[in-house]
Amino acid sequence: MDNSQNIIARSATTTAPPQVRSHVDEVAKLIDVSKCIGCKACQVACMEWNDLRDEVGECHGTYDNPTDLTPESWTVMRFSEYEDTNGGLEWLIRKDGCMHCAEPGCLEACPAPGAIVQYANGIVDFDSNHCIGCGYCITGCPFDIPRISPKDQKSYKCTLCSDRVNAGLEPACVKTCPTNCIEFGTKADMLARAEKRVGDLKELGFRDAGIYDPAGVGGTHVMYVLHHADDPNRYSGLPKDPRISPLVDAWKGATKPIMSAIIGITAFAGVIHYMTKGPKEEPEEQPDAHEETPPHALGYDATQRNERGHDAGDSAGERPRGDER
Amino acid sequence: MTNHWVDIRNANLILSMGGNSAEAHPVGFRWVTEAIEHNKAELITIDPRFTRTGAVAQDKAFIRTGTDIAFLGGLISYLIETDQIQREYVLNYTDAALIVRDDYGFEDGLFSGYDASTRSYDKRSWMYAMGDDGFVRRDESLQDPRCVYQLLRAHYSRYTPDMVSSITGIQVDNIQRIWKKIAATAVPDRTMTILYALGWTQHSIGSQIIRTAAMVQLLLGNMGMPGGGVNALRGHSNIQGLTDLGLLSQLLPGYMTLANATEQEYRAYIDKRVKQPTIEGQVSYWKNYENFHVSLMKSWFGNAATQQNDWCFDWLPKLERPLYDVLDTFDRMSRGELTGYFCQGFNPLASFPDRAKVTRALSSLKYLVVMDPLNTETSEFWKNYGEYNDVDPSQIDTEVFRLPTCCFAEDEGSIVNSARWLQWHWAAAPPPGDSRPDTAIMGELFLKLKQLYQQEGGVFPAPILNLTWDYKIPAEPSPQELAREYNGRALEDLVDADGNVTRRAGEQLAGFAELTADGKTAAGCWIFTGCWTEDGNMMARRDNADPYGTGNTLGWAWAWPMNRRILYNRASADLQGRPWGTNKAFIWWDGEQGAWVGADVPDFPTNSPPSQGQMPFIMQPEGVGHLFAGQSMVDGPFPEHYEPFESPVPQNLLHPGKEQARNNPAARIFDADREALGKPEDFPHAATTYRLTEHFHFWTKHAELNAIVQPQQFVEIGEALAEEIGVAAGDWVKVSSNRGSIRAVAVVTKRMRPMRIGDRQVHHVGIPLHWGFTGAARKGYLINALTPFVGDANTQTPEYKSFTVRVEKA
Structure with missing residues (x-):
């Protein structure tokens, strides 16, 4: 990939990521739900920029269309009519799509070397050439985002327009949003902007306004400003405390031999790496190190993540790590 | 728009009514979100449905379709009775103090002069009373029972909160809460902007709804102010240009009017349209009508148009009917x-x-x-x-x-x-x-x-033989040639009073003040004069400089008239020429320069000092804004609520039992079309048609991307109605009027609730309009199978927004 120098994590890979670049800021997309009018311009811009065309579907009795994420619709607007106990009604509209987790469950779950990568700026991207269509990324995703295409059995999701961002542009959805409900910048700037908007909303009487940047996935590079941050579920089922599914741990034990065969070449490379460089850290934590299956080949090794672009103390050592337990 | 898109950000209160601004104008809506965030403005929307605008509004009310005059008329009464008007503004900048003729009256829902046989009014009595000096009489105390203020007060005294509630279906406490918020903009340093669209226009009382809004803004002192005004969000790209260029059947370019068949004589035609001041010393800019008219005829017919042949007046069509709509x-x-x-x-x-x-x-x-x-x-x-x-x-x-x-x-x-900006664009x-x-x-x-x-x-x-057609490639006039022609040029050298040449023959004109009635100038559309001058194409300018921080970018494109961005902007300053509020400073009198200066091109004689007493509404013969419309409307000088021609409510609650006053008495309806109206017992639901953000009219269903994000026809109904007819979201329903029927998927929503109107419960049925039988989206029915063939009394814009239907499971 043309952005290879910026990769900090790569699925099912043991080779160390590149180290030289040191000035990459983490980026974030901020979606201020309180400003969203549900116009779907972002959906259209996404299809246009990424050369996607979903089906001309049907009306299912709501404004949602397409009604769900698909391999061709990497973002959709979800409309929800929320009635409170006093008869007050809100029409909550949320742009749904990949959250670009700091600790991406998809990447952790992915058995195909290099099919999922994470860049120093925080973008989690799919390299479809390496995708084997196993669907584990879907299991790994706490937000139910990736979709496998029946055309080519490969998994697709929002790239945060990594191609645009790499060239210094904002994502297409941000560019097109008419109300500035979607903004883009460094994560630090977007957090500051979100804080300001939360203050505005509190002034307007939304006592529970807040930022959605869930800690359970190490924070996200797509964040929301919500009027009701106490109850994200109201926004078409946005999870309150997303975590990587325990199934991601479970499958690894059961399917290891099969996956080993599939990823043999990379595994071999890993073996060479292991033999020449040796285990770099925490060897005592490795399970009974099968020589043909290097410890990090099956999963995402956060301990080897390049720290570039991440805040000190980024959760490498804190989060649940299936393959080491 | 009296104001412009960017100016919305200067508002303190935004009333989105008669339009779903977020839905139909998402890009312009950016300025609403700007106002909310950066000016701490409040957005209020009043609509039959909870809309996309409603999704981001801080306050809202749900109104029965076609009853906006009741809501706004009640507001007028509330403003007057609670004395929440901008008094100095109202007294000086409106006609509140002017006296109306004794024979003007209003009784049983009809204004004086009604002729039932022709469904029209003799408007003679709808006039101000003239004094012996030949000018309009006035009463500064506003106490004379025949002054506009007292007549207005009396007219709307019937619009009590209870009456408004029973007509509109909005609960009294909701009405009063919103009225109170609106009234709070009567102070000099706060303004409300009103955003409307076809939700006001497409009624048999559409023009009068819009007038009621303008009257509210005059009473609040919000006209001519930054962040104020009455702002039509136009529905088609360049539809503003269409009306500007006179494509409506009774118009000539620049809002000049065609003669009717009884006006065969040039001088009488002109004299009727040349408006002399009716209050001493006022500007009355239409007094220049002949300059504009003759310049148009010279533009069209060149040397063939001469003083001797009345500038070819005989060649112009004369209207045998009021409108060829x-x-x-x-x-x-x-x-x-x-x-x-x-x-x-x-x-x-x-x-x-x-x-x-x-x-x-x-x-x-x-x-x-x-x-x-x-x-x-x-x-x-x-x-x-x-x-x-x-x-x-x-x-x-x-x-x-x-x-x-x-x-x-x-x-x-x-x-x-919409903001009257002529923006040049290039082929992509x-x-x-x-x-x-x-x-x-x-x-x-x-x-x-x-x-x-x-x-x-x-x-x-x-x-045909004499029409000017001097384009370089006659079969293909270029946009540049046409634009220069609209702007106009001098045909001979123009000289000032001292004989100095001010403009050489052949030069482009800089403004319509240069136009003359002696055949020395030509201009194809006088209000566009200034768009392509000797300095080039003003419309192609792209300078976003905003030196006063008001969002007024005079170097970006060009706005008619004369690059003014806010109409009547002289009214943004008080009688002495000082801004009403420091936060609302826009243009003001600079005594040292002896000129009006500020962020905009003054909509006023630049060197006319406040002491001269000329008033801001320079297009009116009185120089003031009209609360009383005089003879300018066909259906009454004060707006009155009439029911839509098809209404779920069998009578006008303001005039119970008065059949003539149930619907607009002056609206034209052909006999066969009246026969085709449905009865409430057969078609009990209030229907309204509209657009969705995902589509533009009937065009974008031809575009794949738009078809993907909104593929298939639907109608919206509330949960209560859905339950009544046994329909769930996604089921098919049949919607019928007395003229036809359609089938569509039902969107069942909490956003539409039944309303209590008098003794009955009224459901609304929302009918988006975009589908048809050609294009990339799924085929659908043309929804105008349902709508009635009757229009607004003044414009004949069809009543698409209020009619009645029956809904059943298909």
């Missing part, structure tokens, strides 16, 4: 009175009411020419599309010609936006296939016609 035209077409029809950028089968009647009308033509970039329904009205267009082609003899035009992105020229791509610019098609057609007249003579050839 689309309803009138299709009514005559349906009776076989038209042979051919040119349909340019227009899809009448889809867009006009009572589709069955439109089909009959088109079928009676000998030929139909459709100029359009798209394969419109109209161009295939003769073709059977099953349930979506169930016609028998063998019974239709109309010959249809399709002339493909290029679309806006494929040609160059100016587009006038070459037009596909055989498509050509409209101007090239019309150019070639004109030359062919001219050739036929030259060869064969014919009836009345003079206007």
Whole structure:
């Protein structure tokens, strides 16, 4: 990939990521739900920029269309009519799509070397050439985002327009949003902007306004400003405390031999790496190190993540790590 | 718009009513979100439905469709009775103090002068009373019972909160809460902007709804102010340009009017339109009408237009009927009175009411020419599309010609936006296939016609043979040539009072003040004069500098008139010429310079000092804003609530038992169309039609991306109605009016709730309009199968927004 120098994590890979670049800021997309009018311009811009065309579907009795994420619709607007106990009604509209987790469950779950990568700026991207269509990324995703295409059995999701961002542009959805409900910048700037908007909303009487940047996935590079941050579920089922599914741990034990065969070449490379460089850290934590299956080949090794672009103390050592337990 | 898009950000309160601004104008809505965030403005929306605008509004109310005058009339009464008006503004800048003739009156829902046999008014009594000095009488105390203020007060005293509630269906406490918020903008340093669209226009009382809004803004002192005004969000790209250029049947370019058939004499035609001041010393800018008119005729007919032949006045058509609007035209077409029809950028089968009647009308033509970039329904009205267009082609003899035009992105020229900005644009791509610019098609057609007249003579050839047509490529006039022609130029040297030459012959004019009535100037559209001067194309400017921080970017494109961005902006300053509030400073009098200065081009004589007493509304003979419309409307000088022609409520609650005052008494309705109106017992639900963000009218269903994000026709109904008829979201329903029916998927929503109106419960049915039987989206019904063939009394804009239907499970 043309952005290879910026990769900090790569699925099912043991080779160390590149180290030289040191000035990459983490980026974030901020979606201020309180400003969203549900116009779907972002959906259209996404299809246009990424050369996607979903089906001309049907009306299912709501404004949602397409009604769900698909391999061709990497973002959709979800409309929800929320009635409170006093008869007050809100029409909550949320742009749904990949959250670009700091600790991406998809990447952790992915058995195909290099099919999922994470860049120093925080973008989690799919390299479809390496995708084997196993669907584990879907299991790994706490937000139910990736979709496998029946055309080519490969998994697709929002790239945060990594191609645009790499060239210094904002994502297409941000560019097109008419109300500035979607903004883009460094994560630090977007957090500051979100804080300001939360203050505005509190002034307007939304006592529970807040930022959605869930800690359970190490924070996200797509964040929301919500009027009701106490109850994200109201926004078409946005999870309150997303975590990587325990199934991601479970499958690894059961399917290891099969996956080993599939990823043999990379595994071999890993073996060479292991033999020449040796285990770099925490060897005592490795399970009974099968020589043909290097410890990090099956999963995402956060301990080897390049720290570039991440805040000190980024959760490498804190989060649940299936393959080491 | 009296103001402009960017100016919305200066508002303290935004009333979105008679329009769903977020839905239909998402890009302009950016300035609403700016106002909310950066000016701490509040957004209030009043609509029959909880809309996309409602999703981001801080306050809202749900109103029965077609009852906006009741809500706003009640507001007027509230403002007056609680004395929450901008008093100094009202006294000086409006006609509140002017005295009205004794014979003007209003009784049983009718204004004085009504003639039931013609459904029209003799408007003689709708006038101010003139004093012995020849000017209008006034009462500074506002106490005279015949002054506009007291007449206004009396007129709306009937619009009590309870009455308003029973008509509109809004609960009294909601009404009063919103009135109170609106009234809070009567102070000098706070303004409300009103954003409206076809949700106000498309009613049999549409023009009067808009007038009521303007009256509210005058009482609050919000006209001419930054962040104020009455702002029409236009529904089509360049529809503002269409009206500016006089494409409505009774207009000439620049809002000049055609003569009617009784006006065969030039001097009388002019004298009637040259408005002299009716209050001493006022500007009364229409006193210059003849300058504009003669310059237009010189532009059209060049040397053929002379003083001796009254500048070719005889060549202009004279109207035998008040309007040759689309309803009138299709009514005559349906009776076989038209042979051919040119349909340019227009899809009448889809867009006009009572589709069955439109089909009959088109079928009676000998030929139909459709100029359009798209394969419109109209161009295939003769073709059977099953349930979506169930016609028998063998019974239709109309010959249809399709002339493909290029679309806006494929040609160059100016587009006038809602804010009256003429913005030049350039072609982004070459037009596909055989498509050509409209101007090239019309150019070639004109030359062919001219050739036929030259060869064969014919009836009345003079206007065709003498029309100025000096384009470099006659068959293809260029946008630049046309724009320069609209702007106008000097035909001879122009000189000032001292004999100094101020403009050489052949030079482009800088403004309409240069126009003359002696044939020395030509201008194709006087309000556009200044758009292409000797300095070049002003419309192509792209300077976003905003030196006063008001969002007024005078170097960006060009706005008519004279690059003014806020109309009546003299009213943003008090009598002494000082801004009403420091936070609302816009233009002001600079005594040292002896001129009006500030962020905008003054809408006022630049050097007229406040001491001279000229008032801000310079287009009015009185110099003040009209609370009393005088004779300018056909259906009354004060707006009155009348029910839609099809209403779920059998009587006008303001005039119970008065059948003549149930619907607008001055609205035109053809007999057969009255017969086609439904009765509440058969069609009990209030229906309204509208657009969705995902689509633009009937165009974008031809575009795949738009079709993907909103693929299929639906109607919206509330949960209560859905339960009543046994329908769940996603089920199919049949919607019928007395004129036709459609089938569509039901969107069942909490956002539409039944309303209590008098003794009955009224459900609304929301009918988005975008689908048809051509294009990339799923095929659907043309929803104008349902709508009634009746329009606004003043404009004849059809009543698409209020009619009645029945809904059942399909």
